């Protein structure tokens with residue numbers, strides 16, 4: 041198949057591209073930033089992890105040699121200044137198939153990956169590159185979370201998805217696969233299934249705004265003749281917030297990781313990528329992509345803290361689990377913008393990440409209250425449907441996954 045990926049350089053996309061190429065698909069990868077960083081690392085494309093190696097290594101190798109790629113791709117002008125578009129991804133894919141380089145329709149192509157430069161907010165450019173790519177499938181792995189700007193993330197869900205799906209439909213693309221989340225469901229006492237309604241009437245305005253953006257992303261995706269919405273659980277593993285040296289490890293180290301009763305469904309980032317490849321042939325609809333083991337923060341935080349070398353949280357039982365819930369979490373490196381969880385819709389993305397939405401002190405149940413109730417929507421999600429489709433997580437539980 042020919043697959044256009046928006047978000048190819050993100051935490052999931054970097055793992056996804058090599059998988060797709062290895063399966064024989066042709067990938068067109070959208071990025072805003074094809075150029076290597078000043079340090080020669082290749083920037084976002086140089087992930088340094090197993091899957092990212094396929095993309096990232098090229099940056100260094102081709103960073104000073106974009107002309108060779110230009111010559112091959114012959115597309116420098118059409119890339120609108122992106123003459124080094126292949127610098128980032130193109131050469132890397134050579135590792136996947138021996139580095140054979142061929143010309144591409146919208147950008148320089150090497151080894152099954154065409155890199156095109158564009159911004160999802162540039163609708164005209166997006167239409168152009170998708171039309172040129174002639175994809176069978178458009179895959180939406182866009183987020184805007186690198187700086188933890190949750191308003192920006194909601195914007196990309198609404199406007200980015202709109203532009204992407206409009207461009208896909210204009211190009212006659214039949215299938216769209218989009219990244220969503222598995223914690224936008226309405227309150228309940230059991231793990232949510234795909235038929236559980238989204239939490240569109242949440243009383244908390246920030247939560248509601250996020251769920252509305254998620255619902256918009258999903259509704260726009262559903263305009264395609266065939267579509268799959270991947271409702272991912274909370275990502276952990278390399279390049280995520282849940283790894284040594286990252287946001288949640290910093291919170292754990294400073295004793296600010298909530299250990300309450302709120303339930304999270306986790307997902308190893310590698311499993312997010314395998315689900316996206318499987319979704320190329322799945323029936324239309326939303327699918328929860330989570331591990332087998334939804335768990336309260338009181339259970340998983342000690343394991344996570346241990347895995348990143350942090351001290352255990354102060355409390356580990358649900359009866360008094362909020363004792364370590366933060367009011368003003370210490371600002372972790374690179375996360376200052378949302379170190380105050382009331383500043384954005386952090387109660388959604390980071391709140392669940394940090395043990396549930398109640399990390400937002402405006403939610404009402406103050407830290408330290410004994411016996412605090414679980415936040416009603418922090419219920420986890422079921423992967424029964426995904427497993428019925430033949431997908432199963434290689435990391436079935438965070439219990440082993442955190443340390444893998």
Ligand SMILES: NC(=O)c1ccc[n+]([C@@H]2O[C@H](COP(=O)([O-])OP(=O)(O)OC[C@H]3O[C@@H](n4cnc5c(N)ncnc54)[C@H](OP(=O)(O)O)[C@@H]3O)[C@@H](O)[C@H]2O)c1
Pocket residue numbers: 046047048049050051052053070071072073084158159160161181182183184185186187196220221272273274275279280281282
């Ligand atoms: N379910 C989850 O728990 C979940 C899901 C996703 C992310 N996260 C967390 O968020 C953190 C950051 O995620 P990330 O590494 O994937 O990075 P990110 O900064 O959120 O970017 C993700 C992808 O979106 C692309 N993108 C963003 N804005 C764009 C725009 N305007 N036009 C075109 N492309 C755009 C980026 O491409 P370029 O920068 O190359 O242009 C990149 O490929 C991770 O550490 C992860 O833990 C969690």
